[in-house]
Amino acid sequence: MYSFTKEQELIQKAAREYADRVIEPAGAKIDQENLIPSEILRGLGALGMYGIPFPEAYGGGEAGFLSYLLAVEQLCKASLGVGMIISVNAVGLSVVNAFGTEQQKKQYMPDGINGKTIFSFAFTEPGTGSDPKQLSTTAARDGDSYILNGTKRFISNSGYEGPIVVICKESESGQATAFIVDKFCSGYSISEPWEKIGAHGGPLYDVYLKDVKVPAENMLGGIGDGMWVLKVAMIYGKIGLVGLFLGSALAAYEEAVKYARGKTHRGTPIADKFQHIQMSIADMAMKYEACKWYGYHLGYVADTVKDQNILIKEAALTKIFISETAIDIARIAMSIHGSYGLMKDYKISRVWGDVIFGPQVEGTAPTLKVLAAGVILNS
Ligand SMILES: Cc1cc2nc3c(=O)[nH]c(=O)nc-3n(C[C@H](O)[C@H](O)[C@H](O)COP(=O)(O)OP(=O)(O)OC[C@H]3O[C@@H](n4cnc5c(N)ncnc54)[C@H](O)[C@@H]3O)c2cc1C
Structure with missing residues (x-):
């Protein structure tokens, strides 16, 4: 490994x-x-x-x-x-x-x-981002097609051309079911972009589905497989998120070291002069190493383990650890920068706005802990 x-x-x-x-x-x-x-x-x-x-x-x-x-x-x-x-x-x-x-x-x-088209994945709704039982987007059978109606909230990539996988409630069975829909088909529209406090570059919209007609053959899996589609999405989504926040952690660490070497106090770089700056750098190095190897371990597990429950647990726990530790590292890096870190001219200000997203997206830490504990206690 x-x-x-x-x-x-x-x-x-x-x-x-x-x-x-x-x-x-x-x-x-x-x-x-x-x-x-x-x-x-x-x-x-x-x-x-x-x-x-x-x-x-x-x-x-x-x-x-x-x-x-x-x-x-x-x-x-x-x-x-x-x-x-x-x-x-x-x-x-x-x-x-x-x-x-x-x-x-x-x-x-x-x-x-x-890269000719870009996928979206739509689960979250105004009513819930964690509980599939509260899904309100419907898919009603109409001959050889389904008619989709509902609102999906905070949907990444939904402004780009390409397919969107939508988790709906199939009307007859009441079960969660996934469909592949072409974005910008008739009945598909998006809101104004949300004004996020960070994670810029990936604009976020609400998606409105109004009488969107999809052929029945666009169902992904069978009726009632929506929960499994969601679980698999959450596993592989978290591998991406772990990469995202490892990148932020590394950026924060490197920016802080660069700043501490360049900023002087009475002619001496603060990295050389102040022991607490050195200790902060050591703290960041220690935390980044822990994140890195735990994160890479998730990649290794995804490549070698087939048991979905183990993957669900590993992905959930790794994502919690990396996203929370990335915030710690960014906080230390901010403190090394002093007030300069609060200025947009300095990259650390952007990283700070980014890391705060980690614990909230694709399942909050409490919901993921409950999920992981369920796997641990039932094994
Ligand atoms: C940048 C960004 C990109 C996103 N991209 C997408 C996307 O592409 N597709 C998509 O579908 N969604 C996307 N989302 C939505 C995101 O995944 C959800 O918002 C997130 O999962 C949390 O859901 P919520 O905000 O509705 O919180 P809620 O589910 O309303 O939770 C609110 C609070 O209650 C707690 N809580 C809820 N249920 C439980 C429980 N069972 N046990 C313990 N505590 C609980 C939570 O921990 C939280 O503190 C995105 C969000 C952001 C910010």
């Missing part, structure tokens, strides 16, 4: 070089405009960044989830928004790969992998 394969190293290096050369210089602009330039999105496709863990048969790299996580970390060190787009796209690809018919895989995966 503690040595990477040649392939993993090459993927990590390719992501790091692209992030340093192309994304980092655009980082402040992405943050300001809340938009990733389309040439960056195309460049990520050309590098194969959307398809790292997916089968070669559909154009993917078939290089595993550890490789994917290593790449996402490097990209997110430069801009968390870039990683959000890749991560949510990978959620859509993962569920189609796991539950899709051959026809659905052929239709949707190659373009999601080469």
Whole structure:
């Protein structure tokens, strides 16, 4: 586990070089405009960044989830928004790969992998983001089709062309059921973007589905499989999130070290002069190392373990640890910066706005702890 394969190293290096050369210089602009330039999105496709863990048969790299996580970390060190787009796209690809018919895989995966289209995944609603029993979006059978109605809240990537996997309540059975819908079809519309306090670059909208007609063959899995689609989405989504917040943690750590070396007090860098700055740097190094190896372990588990319950538990616990520790690291990095960290000219201010998202998205820490404890206590 503690040595990477040649392939993993090459993927990590390719992501790091692209992030340093192309994304980092655009980082402040992405943050300001809340938009990733389309040439960056195309460049990520050309590098194969959307398809790292997916089968070669559909154009993917078939290089595993550890490789994917290593790449996402490097990209997110430069801009968390870039990683959000890749991560949510990978959620859509993962569920189609796991539950899709051959026809659905052929239709949707190659373009999601080469970046021509970008997936969304819609579970959250105004009434709930944690409880599938409260779903209110409906799918009612109408001959060979289903008619979808409802509102989905905080949906990533929903402004980009491509498929959206929607978790609905199938009207006749009352069971959670997933459908693949083409965004911007008749009846699909989005709100104004939410004004987030951070995680810029991945604009977030509400999605309105008004009498959206989808062929019955667009059902993903069977009636009642929506819960399993959601569980698989949450596993692979959390691998992406772990990469996202590892990237933020690394960015905060590196920014703080750079600042402490450059900022002087009576002619001496604060890194050399003040022992508490040195201790803070050691604290960040210790916390980042713990995050890194716990995070990479999740990639290894995803590549080697088939038991869904173990994956659910590992993904939940790793995501809690990394997202909460990334906040700790960013807090220490802020304190090293003094007031400069509060200014938008300094990258740490942006990282601070990003890390605060970690514990809230894709399941809050309390709900994930309950989930993980259930797996532990029932095994
Ligand atoms: C940047 C961003 C991107 C997002 N992208 C997407 C997306 O692409 N698709 C999507 O579907 N959603 C997305 N979301 C929504 C997000 O995943 C949910 O908001 C999140 O899961 C929490 O749901 P909620 O806000 O409705 O909280 P609630 O479920 O309303 O929870 C509120 C509080 O109650 C607690 N609570 C709730 N249930 C329990 C329980 N059973 N046990 C203990 N405590 C409980 C929670 O811990 C929390 O403190 C996104 C959100 C953000 C901010």
